[in-house]
Amino acid sequence: MSQAALRSIIGAALLVAFVLLPFAGLSDYWTYTVTIGFYYALLAASWSLLVGYVGRISFAQAAMSGLGGYASALGVLEFGLPIGLGLVFAALIAGLVGYVLGWLTLRLHGAYLGLTTIAFGEILRISVTAEHWLTEGSLGLQVPPLIPGGSRLEYYYIFLAITVGCLAAMGLLLRSRIGLFFQSIREDEDGAASLGVAVTTWKCVAFAISSAFAGLAGGLYAHFVQLIAPSMMSLQEMGVILAMAVIGGFHNILYAALGGMLLQVLLEALREVEQWRLVVFGLVTILVLRFAPNGLFGMLSNIFVRRRNSDG
Amino acid sequence: MAEQLVVDRLTKTFGGIVALNGVELAFSAGELIGLIGPNGSGKTTLLNIVSGYYTADRGQITYENQPIAGTSPHKLARIGIGRSFQVTKVFRRLTVMENMLVSGLSDWSETRSQASERATAILEDLKLTRLRDERASNLSGGQLKLLEFARIMMLQPKLLLLDEPFGGVHPELKRFMYDCIRKWNAAGITIILISHDMGSIFELCRRVVTLSYGDIICDGTPEETRADKGVLEAYLGEHHASA
Numbered sequence: 001m002s003q004a005a006l007r008s009i010i011g012a013a014l015l016v017a018f019v020l021l022p023f024a025g026l027s028d029y030w031t032y033t034v035t036i037g038f039y040y041a042l043l044a045a046s047w048s049l050l051v052g053y054v055g056r057i058s059f060a061q062a063a064m065s066g067l068g069g070y071a072s073a074l075g076v077l078e079f080g081l082p083i084g085l086g087l088v089f090a091a092l093i094a095g096l097v098g099y100v101l102g103w104l105t106l107r108l109h110g111a112y113l114g115l116t117t118i119a120f121g122e123i124l125r126i127s128v129t130a131e132h133w134l135t136e137g138s139l140g141l142q143v144p145p146l147i148p149g150g151s152r153l154e155y156y157y158i159f160l161a162i163t164v165g166c167l168a169a170m171g172l173l174l175r176s177r178i179g180l181f182f183q184s185i186r187e188d189e190d191g192a193a194s195l196g197v198a199v200t201t202w203k204c205v206a207f208a209i210s211s212a213f214a215g216l217a218g219g220l221y222a223h224f225v226q227l228i229a230p231s232m233m234s235l236q237e238m239g240v241i242l243a244m245a246v247i248g249g250f251h252n253i254l255y256a257a258l259g260g261m262l263l264q265v266l267l268e269a270l271r272e273v274e275q276w277r278l279v280v281f282g283l284v285t286i287l288v289l290r291f292a293p294n295g296l297f298g299m300l301s302n303i304f305v306r307r308r309n310s311d312g
Numbered sequence: 313m314a315e316q317l318v319v320d321r322l323t324k325t326f327g328g329i330v331a332l333n334g335v336e337l338a339f340s341a342g343e344l345i346g347l348i349g350p351n352g353s354g355k356t357t358l359l360n361i362v363s364g365y366y367t368a369d370r371g372q373i374t375y376e377n378q379p380i381a382g383t384s385p386h387k388l389a390r391i392g393i394g395r396s397f398q399v400t401k402v403f404r405r406l407t408v409m410e411n412m413l414v415s416g417l418s419d420w421s422e423t424r425s426q427a428s429e430r431a432t433a434i435l436e437d438l439k440l441t442r443l444r445d446e447r448a449s450n451l452s453g454g455q456l457k458l459l460e461f462a463r464i465m466m467l468q469p470k471l472l473l474l475d476e477p478f479g480g481v482h483p484e485l486k487r488f489m490y491d492c493i494r495k496w497n498a499a500g501i502t503i504i505l506i507s508h509d510m511g512s513i514f515e516l517c518r519r520v521v522t523l524s525y526g527d528i529i530c531d532g533t534p535e536e537t538r539a540d541k542g543v544l545e546a547y548l549g550e551h552h553a554s555a
Contacts, residue, residue, distance in 0.1 A: 177417035180414050181417075183405070183406060184406070186405075187405060188401045190397070192414065193389070194385055194389055194395055195463055196386050196389040196390045196418030197386055197418050198386045
């Protein structure tokens with residue numbers, strides 16, 4: 001069985017499992033936790049799209065999510081947009097800012113690129129904190145709910161549907177010619193250009209698309225938790241997203257998304273050990289990078305395919 | 313024959329080093345030209361400027377009567393200027409077929425099935441069909457060179473710039489590459505070939521341009537180049553050349 005076939009089967013099985021999960025006696029608290037898990041799954045997948053497929057590192061993903069959260073909230077509060085349009089606005093603003101970040105960092109690689117995206121993310125976070133008159137700064141901004149009076153279960157299914165929809169859209173994009181261009185840029189920019197790929201354009205577009213998904217995730221999160229603060233754009237939050245994608249497997253959007261869900265659930269399950277859980281996740285991230293660079297799910301998939309092939 | 317590529321007073325310096333010193337050349341459509349010279353003579357710099365990777369300090373380049381200096385590499389690829397690199401730039405984590413499709417699908421007017429069909433035919437020509445679903449990282453050095461050839465042919469180039477295509481290649485494979493180059497040239501593709509392998513240059517090319525320290529020191533037939541004192545001096549040094 002090929003990796004692609006295996007991924008399709010796993011994807012379908014996971015979808016069924018998540019659809020049925022609330023019927024398996026999931027408490028209100030855990031329904032809430034898994035709903036937040038969908039947010040992180042989307043964020044981790046959006047990061048993996050940029051880093052795993054285009055080879056462009058960014059530490060501004062949390063900031064893009066926060067930007068989307070504030071864009072949607074302010075769009076609704078200040079301009080009276082319906083929440084659906086607010087979410088579209090969030091994705092557009094984050095996508096536009098992502099495009100600018102992509103353009104600013106076109107010629108940068110490695111540490112220089114990473115440091116620039118950190119600086120960019122911090123500029124966004126500090127701007128949101130400083131503009132107290134608009135964003136309420138560190139006090140946090142009250143955000144209207146996605147579904148007035150909606151139950152946890154309704155939110156669960158909306159988040160599940162949007163996450164699945166976004167992952168499917170990312171998958172289609174990556175299977176298209178654009179996905180091939182992205183991967184060719186990751187492999188060798190000069191080589192890609194020599195074959196007619198507009199490297200400059202596609203690098204910017206990749207930043208824009210990845211940021212737009214992060215912005216949409218941030219908008220959803222804002223209208224779910226109904227209170228957002230600049231802390232959602234912090235470097236610590238970025239570290240969590242990075243750990244999720246790396247532990248899941250950042251070379252594959254599905255594995256990265258599963259990493260997001262897995263760590264969110266574990267973060268809640270290990271709440272009793274307080275900050276030590278973050279230390280544990282840091283260690284696990286290092287170990288995964290060292291011994292399973294394809295992530296836990298990538299490693300499991302490789303083992304499964306090898307066994308199937310040797311049996312067959 | 314019409315002049316397809318004209319390089320006019322091209323100058324390029326890196327710090328204090330003059331890589332190209334007002335180079336003037338004209339290449340006719342359908343020519344097969346060897347570009348030789350000692351290390352650091354400016355051969356690859358010239359190729360990098362013509363293919364858009366470097367910008368010249370001064371001078372003009374005209375391709376099919378259009379000025380192309382400063383045009384980005386991907387646009388030059390799309391108007392028919394294909395190139396290979398000294399070190400192959402094959403996408404190692406992609407399969408052979410995916411490598412081919414990147415090249416084909418960069419032309420938005422081509423559908424995936426059209427590109428696949430063309431890719432299949434080119435892979436067949438280059439004896440790579442059985443490797444079509446193999447990851448490029450599993451290919452040998454010679455197969456990587458062939459894949460690079462194959463990807464360039466997907467661009468349907470009119471001008472081909474080949475930078476050291478025979479480096480580290482088995483003699484048998486080299487003969488096969490000669491055949492490919494001759495066949496493409498016979499089909500009307502202009503080819504500029506850089507190689508340190510003089511045997512290959514003299515066997516394949518009817519015209520040989522020799523560069524030394526950024527200047528053209530000889531432009532003639534293989535026989536003229538072999539007999540040129542300046543060329544011998546550039547390669548062997550003044551003392552050995554006169555001995």
